[in-house]
Amino acid sequence: MMKPATPSQVRVVTFKINDRDVSARSDETILQVARENGIRIPSLCYVEGLSVWGACRLCLIELNGDSRLLAACSTRVEEGMEVLTDTDRLRRYRRMIVELLFAERNHVCAVCVSNGRCELQNLAQECGVDHVRVPYRTAVYHVDASHDWFRLDHNRCVLCTRCVRACDEIEGAHTWDTMGRGINCQVITDLAKPWGESKSCTGCGKCVQMCPTGALVRHGTSVGEMEKDRGFLPYLSRMREAEWE
Amino acid sequence: MQLEELSELAAEIQESQQHCDHCVRVCMAAGCQSSGAKVVFDALSEKTAESEHVCVKGVGCMGLCAAGPLVEVTSRGQAPVMYQQVTEADAQEVVDSLGGAPVERLRCPSDMPFFTSQHKIVLENSGVIDPEQIKEYIAADGYRALVHAVTEMTPAEVLREVDVSGLRGRGGGGYPAGLKWSTVSKMPGGDKFVVCNGDEGDPGAFMDRAVLESDPHRVIEGMVLAGYAVGAAHGFIYVRAEYPLAVERLTKAIRDATKQGFLGQNICETRFSFDIEIRLGAGAFVCGEETALMASIEGRRGQPRPRPPYPAQSGLWGYSTLINNVETFANIPPIIRRGGAWFASIGTEKSKGTKVFALAGRIRNTGLIEVPMGITLRDIVFTIGGGVPEGSQFKAVQTGGPSGGCLPEEFLDLPVDYDTLRQAGSIMGSGGMIVMDQTSSMVDVARYFMEFCMDESCGKCVPCRAGTHQMHALLDKIAQGHGSVKDLALLEELCEVVRAMSLCGLGQTAPNPVLSTLQHFRMEYVAKLQEHALPDGGPPASERSATPPAESQETTS
Numbered sequence: 023m024m025k026p027a028t029p030s031q032v033r034v035v036t037f038k039i040n041d042r043d044v045s046a047r048s049d050e051t052i053l054q055v056a057r058e059n060g061i062r063i064p065s066l067c068y069v070e071g072l073s074v075w076g077a078c079r080l081c082l083i084e085l086n087g088d089s090r091l092l093a094a095c096s097t098r099v100e101e102g103m104e105v106l107t108d109t110d111r112l113r114r115y116r117r118m119i120v121e122l123l124f125a126e127r128n129h130v131c132a133v134c135v136s137n138g139r140c141e142l143q144n145l146a147q148e149c150g151v152d153h154v155r156v157p158y159r160t161a162v163y164h165v166d167a168s169h170d171w172f173r174l175d176h177n178r179c180v181l182c183t184r185c186v187r188a189c190d191e192i193e194g195a196h197t198w199d200t201m202g203r204g205i206n207c208q209v210i211t212d213l214a215k216p217w218g219e220s221k222s223c224t225g226c227g228k229c230v231q232m233c234p235t236g237a238l239v240r241h242g243t244s245v246g247e248m249e250k251d252r253g254f255l256p257y258l259s260r261m262r263e264a265e266w267e
Numbered sequence: 268m269q270l271e272e273l274s275e276l277a278a279e280i281q282e283s284q285q286h287c288d289h290c291v292r293v294c295m296a297a298g299c300q301s302s303g304a305k306v307v308f309d310a311l312s313e314k315t316a317e318s319e320h321v322c323v324k325g326v327g328c329m330g331l332c333a334a335g336p337l338v339e340v341t342s343r344g345q346a347p348v349m350y351q352q353v354t355e356a357d358a359q360e361v362v363d364s365l366g367g368a369p370v371e372r373l374r375c376p377s378d379m380p381f382f383t384s385q386h387k388i389v390l391e392n393s394g395v396i397d398p399e400q401i402k403e404y405i406a407a408d409g410y411r412a413l414v415h416a417v418t419e420m421t422p423a424e425v426l427r428e429v430d431v432s433g434l435r436g437r438g439g440g441g442y443p444a445g446l447k448w449s450t451v452s453k454m455p456g457g458d459k460f461v462v463c464n465g466d467e468g469d470p471g472a473f474m475d476r477a478v479l480e481s482d483p484h485r486v487i488e489g490m491v492l493a494g495y496a497v498g499a500a501h502g503f504i505y506v507r508a509e510y511p512l513a514v515e516r517l518t519k520a521i522r523d524a525t526k527q528g529f530l531g532q533n534i535c536e537t538r539f540s541f542d543i544e545i546r547l548g549a550g551a552f553v554c555g556e557e558t559a560l561m562a563s564i565e566g567r568r569g570q571p572r573p574r575p576p577y578p579a580q581s582g583l584w585g586y587s588t589l590i591n592n593v594e595t596f597a598n599i600p601p602i603i604r605r606g607g608a609w610f611a612s613i614g615t616e617k618s619k620g621t622k623v624f625a626l627a628g629r630i631r632n633t634g635l636i637e638v639p640m641g642i643t644l645r646d647i648v649f650t651i652g653g654g655v656p657e658g659s660q661f662k663a664v665q666t667g668g669p670s671g672g673c674l675p676e677e678f679l680d681l682p683v684d685y686d687t688l689r690q691a692g693s694i695m696g697s698g699g700m701i702v703m704d705q706t707s708s709m710v711d712v713a714r715y716f717m718e719f720c721m722d723e724s725c726g727k728c729v730p731c732r733a734g735t736h737q738m739h740a741l742l743d744k745i746a747q748g749h750g751s752v753k754d755l756a757l758l759e760e761l762c763e764v765v766r767a768m769s770l771c772g773l774g775q776t777a778p779n780p781v782l783s784t785l786q787h788f789r790m791e792y793v794a795k796l797q798e799h800a801l802p803d804g805g806p807p808a809s810e811r812s813a814t815p816p817a818e819s820q821e822t823t824s
Binding site for chain 1: 553575729736757760769
């Protein structure tokens with residue numbers, strides 16, 4: 023899993039986000055600095071403590087009035103850059119991304135255990151998705167309930183791969199991975215075996231806590247009951263980094 | 268090895284080739300082989316086995332694939348004669364004609380513009396030498412640039428020649444090669460890699476395959492020169508497994524070059540060492556994208572990652588890596604041999620040198636050509652390509668594959684270079700050119716390329732994974748005459764989002780075929796929409812799988 027290249031010497035730089043002056047270490051990314059300063063940039067696949075994936079494309083920002091957009095999660099800050107996080111164009115694009123996600127699989131909030139606690143649902147509200155303009159695919163996806171404690175529902179998966187990364191980088195089990203390509207891409211446990219038969223899964227449940235939607239949940243939860251707790255991640259990832267250093 | 272020794276070796280080989288009076292060259296590239304060149308070659312070899320004055324050679328691509336299998340006969344003191352569509356039964360007649368009058372029945376006019384209007388640099392040995400014999404490459408000035416550079420030039424001098432040449436990446440992006448090379452050479456750290464991208468996947472494109480099959484040593488020489496210039500000791504050639512002949516010839520070429528001392532430890536008895544490994548692609552188009560290609564070489568899932576960091580900063584296993592396309596490396600030996608200034612004298616102000624194009628579709632002379640940059644599309648399609656077949660009418664030429672666009676007749680006088688084509692709404696791309704006539708519906712063309720992009724999307728980023736699927740569904744609906752004005756507007760909006768938001772080049776350029784056909788052939792889309800307005804044009808209820816976007820659907824609770 024990749025991490026952005028670290029510049030050899032870390033300096034302090036100042037630059038602008040939405041016309042506001044901010045300062046940052048030169049090894050930080052735009053998204054990190056924006057969060058430190060309470061500036062909201064929508065994101066889905068990024069989680070502090072896991073490697074950068076750069077796939078949801080919601081955190082794209084405009085830079086110096088350039089027409090090319092950059093992902094805030096994977097772009098390092100530079101002296102004097104002028105970042106715009108909330109232009110009309112970005113709002114329009116982000117809304118379309120969320121709509122595409124809703125139309126891709128079967129996200130039925132009303133019967134979802136994560137209703138009210140779902141990051142995709144929050145993003146839809148934030149981006150003003152009151153209806154979806156593209157046709158729903160309504161493809162059939164299965165549910166894997168073979169694990170003793172947890173359940174995987176492909177209908178709700180947004181392929182952010184947070185589970186894959188948490189399992190690989192924090193737990194060190196690498197039970198999760200992805201298979202297939204394009205629209206047929208999906209997350210798998212071991213070599214596409216039922217989760218309950220997985221030899222590598224330690225049952226730690228970090229993947230479940232990391233999942234932004236109702237794709238990975240605990241057994242026995244009903245509509246709106248699946249609350250996720252990510253408090254462990256910053257601590258564990260700091261410990262991991264200290265160990266490597 | 269010093270330059271004098273190489274010259275002596277080359278002279279020796281040339282002399283040994285002098286003994287035969289008649290040289291019969293049979294095109295053994297994949298195109299001619301698929302129309303039976305192998306049996307022709309075997310028949311010719313068998314019938315001339317006892318003659319000491321005739322040698323039969325299997326050579327690389329001669330270009331005019333439409334007329335294959337091609338055979339060229341060069342007799343001492345006479346102009347070469349080319350035969351087309353030679354069959355096993357014709358072999359005896361060809362052999363009998365040696366030394367006498369040529370077989371007029373089979374003759375392919377080699378004075379036609381297809382042959383005379385080309386300018387060959389990359390393909391200079393293609394169709395001339397036997398790609399499986401390193402001797403023949405050496406006799407044709409091969410490895411001269413390498414020996415000269417390694418023994419007499421500093422890496423900085425090699426870099427300067429590449430920079431002066433103005434060569435731009437031939438994979439489609441057009442990034443200046445000199446700039447990329449000097450960035451990699453300046454990166455600190457010991458280990459660096461040179462990677463050759465041979466994962467050519469555009470439908471209808473076969474330039475890299477032809478170069479690898481016809482002149483593999485040229486690519487190896489270019490890579491070794493790159494390794495010397497940037498300070499790398501290891502190289503990888505990433506070739507698709509769908510090119511078995513190219514893989515076979517490359518494998519042999521690497522073995523032969525290592526045996527001759529042009530590869531491996533202490534090249535030409537200097538302190539410079541460089542080795543090359545072949546890596547086979549498993550059929551994913553996205554692995555032609557440089558970051559996905561590197562992931563694939565490392566043994567991981569072939570998926571792109573965000574740039575920066577660029578491969579020059581952090582490439583294979585985190586080391587600085589130089590990635591260029593097959594054709595880019597194939598241009599390097601002549602640049603070093605003849606000087607960057609010579610190369611810069613060919614082409615236009617911003618696009619130097621020549622470009623290999625693969626002509627396909629509704630065109631008479633299907634095949635492979637190499638032309639100087641700045642030539643007009645009209646010259647390529649009508650003069651060299653011979654125009655569309657009788658009874659057809661030219662409609663559009665598609666350049667750049669699934670990332671490119673369709674250009675109609677009024678753009679035919681544009682000079683072919685990176686920047687002009689981009690302004691016209693297409694791209695140069697890696698060099699595939701598909702000609703279409705009035706029978707092609709532009710909506711179908713857009714749908715075909717979108718289906719390709721949808722199938723080849725890796726599934727990592729949302730706009731490409733879900734966006735190409737939606738765009739394909741919309742194009743399908745419009746092509747079947749069920750589309751509405753709203754569908755067209757939605758399609759255009761999706762094009763904009765997918766282009767701006769996608770992670771890698773595949774997604775960013777996937778809307779290009781739609782956008783360019785919309786720009787130049789909008790009337791065809793509108794005509795399809797009007798079918799919908801006809802009383803009997805509406806979709807049957809059974810086909811109404813997707814709810815029209817007009818009816819909004821609630822998403823959140």
